[in-house]
Structure formats: C-alpha cells, structure tokens
Amino acid sequence: MSQDPAAISDRKRRVLELSRDYLMPARAAAWENLGVPLVIGRREGYRLWDIDGHELLDVHLNGGTYNLGHRNPELVEVLRQGLDELDVGNHHFPSEARVELAQKLAALTPAELHYSVFVPSGSEANDLAIRVARRATGRRKIVALEAAFHGRTALSAAAGQDDMARFFLADYPDEFVKVPFNDLDAMEQALRGGDVAGVLMETMPATYGFPVPDDDYLPGVKKLCERYGTIYIADEVQTGLGRTGHLWGIETWNVEPDVLVTGKGLSGGLYPMSAVVMTRHVGQWLTEQGWAYVSTFGGAELGCRVASRVLDMCSQPQVLANVRRLSERLTSGLEQLRQRHPFFTAVRQLGLVIGLQTASSLGGMQLSRALYQRGVWAMFSGFAPSVLQFKVGLLVDNAYCDLLLERLDAALSDVEKENA
Numbered sequence: 162m163s164q165d166p167a168a169i170s171d172r173k174r175r176v177l178e179l180s181r182d183y184l185m186p187a188r189a190a191a192w193e194n195l196g197v198p199l200v201i202g203r204r205e206g207y208r209l210w211d212i213d214g215h216e217l218l219d220v221h222l223n224g225g226t227y228n229l230g231h232r233n234p235e236l237v238e239v240l241r242q243g244l245d246e247l248d249v250g251n252h253h254f255p256s257e258a259r260v261e262l263a264q265k266l267a268a269l270t271p272a273e274l275h276y277s278v279f280v281p282s283g284s285e286a287n288d289l290a291i292r293v294a295r296r297a298t299g300r301r302k303i304v305a306l307e308a309a310f311h312g313r314t315a316l317s318a319a320a321g322q323d324d325m326a327r328f329f330l331a332d333y334p335d336e337f338v339k340v341p342f343n344d345l346d347a348m349e350q351a352l353r354g355g356d357v358a359g360v361l362m363e364t365m366p367a368t369y370g371f372p373v374p375d376d377d378y379l380p381g382v383k384k385l386c387e388r389y390g391t392i393y394i395a396d397e398v399q400t401g402l403g404r405t406g407h408l409w410g411i412e413t414w415n416v417e418p419d420v421l422v423t424g425k426g427l428s429g430g431l432y433p434m435s436a437v438v439m440t441r442h443v444g445q446w447l448t449e450q451g452w453a454y455v456s457t458f459g460g461a462e463l464g465c466r467v468a469s470r471v472l473d474m475c476s477q478p479q480v481l482a483n484v485r486r487l488s489e490r491l492t493s494g495l496e497q498l499r500q501r502h503p504f505f506t507a508v509r510q511l512g513l514v515i516g517l518q519t520a521s522s523l524g525g526m527q528l529s530r531a532l533y534q535r536g537v538w539a540m541f542s543g544f545a546p547s548v549l550q551f552k553v554g555l556l557v558d559n560a561y562c563d564l565l566l567e568r569l570d571a572a573l574s575d576v577e578k579e580n581a
C-alpha cells in the first residue's frame with residue numbers, strides 16, 4: 162500500500178535540499194509548488210516508488226523512454242551480456258553492434274530511409290537532422306510548428322518555443338519560421354519562397370498535449386515539401402517505436418519522410434541512444450566527408466545492442482496488436498469516466514498516444530498533482546497545461562489498465578471537489 166505522499170523522510174528531505182542547492186533550484190521550487198516532491202527510488206515494470214515508498218503507476222514514462230517498462234528484464238540481460246565484452250567503442254570505426262542497428266533501422270523504417278547516424282539524445286538528433294537538411298538543399302531556413310518541442314541544443318531549441326531559444330540568446334528568427342498546427346495554408350505560405358531547407362514536424366506534438374492532426378495534414382505537408390524541394394523531417398521521438406499501434410506514428414498517414422528521428426525508447430531506458438535515419442539523397446554527405454559529424458558517445462556499442470533488441474521487441478506483431486487492444490480498452494474506459502466527470506472534457510488519442518483534455522486552463526497540472534496523491538505519475542503538457550499526457554506502457558496488462566482507470570476516477574473526483 163502506498164504511504165502518505167505528503168510525509169517526507171530525512172533521506173528525502175536531504176535530496177530535495179541538495180537539489181535546490183546544487184542542481185536545479187527553479188525546477189525544485191516548481192515541483193514543490195505543484196505539490197509533487199518526487200524523488201524516484203525503486204522502479205520496476207510500469208511502476209515507480211518514491212524513495213519514501215509511495216507507489217506510482219508510471220504513465221509519463223519519460224515520453225516513452227520506458228515504453229517497454231522500467232528495467233525490462235530482457236533488455237537488462239542484453240546490457241549485462243554486452244558488458245562482458247563491449248564498452249562504448251571507438252567513434253572513428255565501424256563495429257558489429259553499430260552496423261547491425263543501422264541495418265535494422267533501414268529495414269524497419271519507411272522504404273527510402275537508408276543511412277543512420279547515432280547520437281545520445283533526441284535534441285542532438287534533431288540538431289543533426291536540421292544540418293543534414295541544410296546540407297542536402299543548400300538552404301538555411303527551417304519551418305517548425307509554433308507549439309512543438311524538439312530539444313534543447315541550439316538548433317533543436319531554435320526550432321521550438323521562441324522564448325526558450327531567446328533565453329540563451331540562441332534564437333535565429335530569420336532562419337526558423339514557426340507555423341500553426343494543422344494549417345496547410347500557413348505551411349504553403351512558409352514554403353512557397355523555395356528557400357526552406359526542412360520542415361521539422363512532431364507527428365503529434367507531445368508538449369502541446371498530443372492533438373491529433375487532421376487526416377490530410379501530414380500528407381499535405383509532405384506534398385508541399387515535395388513541391389518546394391524541402392526536406393520532411395519526422396520527429397518520432399515520442400510517437401515512434403510502437404506507441405501508435407504502428408512502429409512509427411507517421412505510418413498512420415502513409416507519409417514517407419526524408420529524415421526520421423528516433424530516441425527516448427530506443428535506449429530501452431538503459432543506455433542513451435537516438436538516431437537520425439535518412440534517405441540516400443539526404444545522406445549524400447556521408448559519402449563525401451567521413452568526419453562531418455562524429456560523436457564519442459553516439460552509437461556507443463552497449464547502447465546499440467540494447468537498441469537493436471528494443472527494435473526487435475517493438476516491431477513484433479503481437480506487441481503492436483497488444484497496443485491496439487489496450488488502446489481500445491482505454492478508449493472505452495476513458496469515455497465512461499468522461500461521461501461521469503464534467504472536468505474531463507475530451508480524449509485525444511491515437512493508440513497509446515493519449516492526451517486528456519480538462520475544463521480548466523491549468524487542469525492538466527491539477528490532475529497531475531491529484532494523480533500523484535492517488536498513486537499515478539502522469540505529466541501535464543508544458544505548452545497546453547489544460548491537457549494531461551497519458552502515456553501508458555506498451556506491455557501493460559488489463560489489471561494494470563483497470564487500476565489506472567480506478568485511480569484516475571478517484572483523482573478526477575478529488576479535483577472536482579477542490580474546484581467546487
């Protein structure tokens with residue numbers, strides 16, 4: 162049974178104080194204000210325990226990093242065996258682990274995607290994707306959505322929220338053009354000058370609360386890219402690896418990107434790994450200059466071994482079928498809750514990519530706190546705090562889903578009482 166989430170042990174208080182002193186003063190204060198003084202201790206499968214023992218069903222999963230669960234035993238074993246013979250490897254040379262992963266990605270991504278470059282994080286992957294689009298087109302401009310998150314390196318951040326890029330004086334307003342979501346006219350307007358290198362698109366913008374694009378939107382963006390000679394970059398960091406019921410979210414709309422970026426879950430939550438997968442055309446630079454991009458830890462061999470098994474697991478037909486089955490079960494469970502709770506106004510859903518829309522502007526935050534107290538960790542959307550991201554794991558069972566819905570039901574009642 163969970164212990165009282167409000168009680169704080171000396172051990173936990175020490176971590177919180179040190180985090181305020183040495184690590185993240187503003188972030189520590191924000192969590193304290195929200196009423197979520199979480200310090201993660203044990204973690205197993207789709208559950209976390211605060212170091213004081215408070216149990217949480219994890220439906221944040223770090224944006225899908227733990228799609229296959231925390232410390233998935235099969236992946237832990239792959240990493241353990243890897244440690245008997247490997248380390249990160251030498252970034253100047255190929256290796257069996259690296260080529261195996263690259264070949265697998267070429268086989269499992271849409272048809273024309275061929276070359277892979279490995280980097281430790283999604284931010285670096287998007288940063289590189291922007292550069293390769295520039296190299297392939299000889300143009301500088303990048304078009305991205307107004308409400309998107311692509312990371313926090315200079316280029317990936319410049320493609321996201323303007324004020325965060327400005328924060329470090331790393332905004333490039335002449336080079337990064339922002340357009341509203343789901344608006345093909347605005348996209349055409351941005352591309353029609355013929356000077357845009359790439360369009361960087363989250364398949365469903367996570368930090369904006371997973372709005373589902375209109376059926377013609379992503380195919381329309383791809384067509385416009387073809388018309389104006391622009392590279393389509395699909396940021397599949399959150400929507401890839403089986404979460405939508407397809408291996409890649411973009412397959413839902415049969416769009417074939419020129420570049421696909423994957424990360425988070427590719428690591429199995431155990432060893433950092435992200436990848437930029439490109440067509441031969443976009444990856445032409447790899448044939449021209451062997452050292453244009455090098456990364457000591459990108460393509461670490463231990464991580465390649467884990468990532469390769471992650472791809473095997475996520476692409477299994479029975480895993481994808483389970484995602485679709487779970488998604489239907491959640492659709493009906495969530496609909497029942499929605500009918501009983503006026504605070505819960507709508508569900509945004511594609512497979513297990515789910516956002517819960519609430520009736521109030523900060524409702525997602527309220528619900529995060531209430532769920533935390535009831536034993537669920539789910540995170541509100543940073544750019545749309547009325548929405549709660551609800552990222553259920555790919556391998557959860559029915560009992561887990563039922564318990565999750567039960568706790569959500571209780572948390573919704575708590576918020577409704579609080580707001581009455």
Ligand SMILES: Cc1ncc(COP(=O)(O)O)c(C=O)c1O
Pocket residue numbers: 224281282283284285287310311312313363367396397398399424425
């Ligand atoms: C859609 C998307 N792209 C890119 C990133 C950046 O990934 P990373 O934190 O590994 O740099 C994130 C991280 O949350 C993300 O959600």
